[in-house]
Amino acid sequence: MGRTFVVTAGKGGVGKTTVTANIGASLAKLGKKVVVVDMDIGLRNLDVVMGLENRVVYNIMDIIDGRCKINQALVKDKHLNSLFLLPASQVHTKDDIDIDKVVDIISTIEGSFDYIFLDSPAGIEKGFESAVAPASEALIIATPDVSSVRDADRVIGLIENRGVTDISLIINRYDVNMVGKKKMLDFGSVVEVLGIDLIGIIPEDKVVIDSTNRGEILVSYVNGSPATKAFENIAKRVNGEEIPLMDFTQNRGLFGIFRRRR
């Protein structure tokens, strides 16, 4: 049976879709069979981030409405044979989603995949609910700023109320230099106020935008960049390996980033 995660944040623009694609791809590189599901009905983007927009034929609403079978809607990744996208519909709205049917679809594919990631839309309305309902675990994405952490806190409360107890935090777009200058919240403060387990920190890294421009998932496109390593480490932790956090505690420039704890 596969493990089903919701990737969510509350706030928009913090990197839910990028994180979903990269962790999914990293797990596929580890040999896992992965499907990433775009739950942003009406504003789909996961296909674009993965560079698969020209290969989308059917989408999750077509499955719900009986126009296609689940397998027909799955789009295989360009590079990774064990990574699949289940696209969102672009012509429907979130109100058109039948949450029970989404839960049915996901529980059907849980038998054929190791990992399922549901990329939640921003907000806490029906789109969010339909991304949370099938999941038993959650990855909360927050950037180190007051608005994002506030929204993350709200979303954590909502998810806990829905019975998801396995909740981990990913801090995205972390700028070690700004933290060193005390111009950005440090990860310890974010973890302290949110009170959930930290599973990884993704450093601000210009290669993310560059690869997204090209429709390439970063971890398939750039080897060894700080963000690539961070995504790969998170994937390994999700997969049960014990990988120490990159050392962000000392401001040592790039060398500090790569220096492991102890």
Place this chain on the structure above:
Amino acid sequence: MSWFHRNPSSDVAKERLKLILVQDRSLLPNDQFERMKGELINVLNGYFEFNRSEIRLNIQRNVQKTVFEATVPVISVKRGK
């Protein structure tokens, strides 16, 4: 205060965040608030006679703490048992 002596903005952010979360977390959703009110009335009913319409419930927040305040004008105390 001169520009050079201002608090680091990360400290300001952390302080603001803590205060905001204290407020956010103390907000009871409407349905929960109504449920609590019902349960509270049931409990009080075992000990006091009072007028339901005169009950005033209030959650007040300030910088340091959140206070839940219930005002229940009592008509009489129920004796016995």
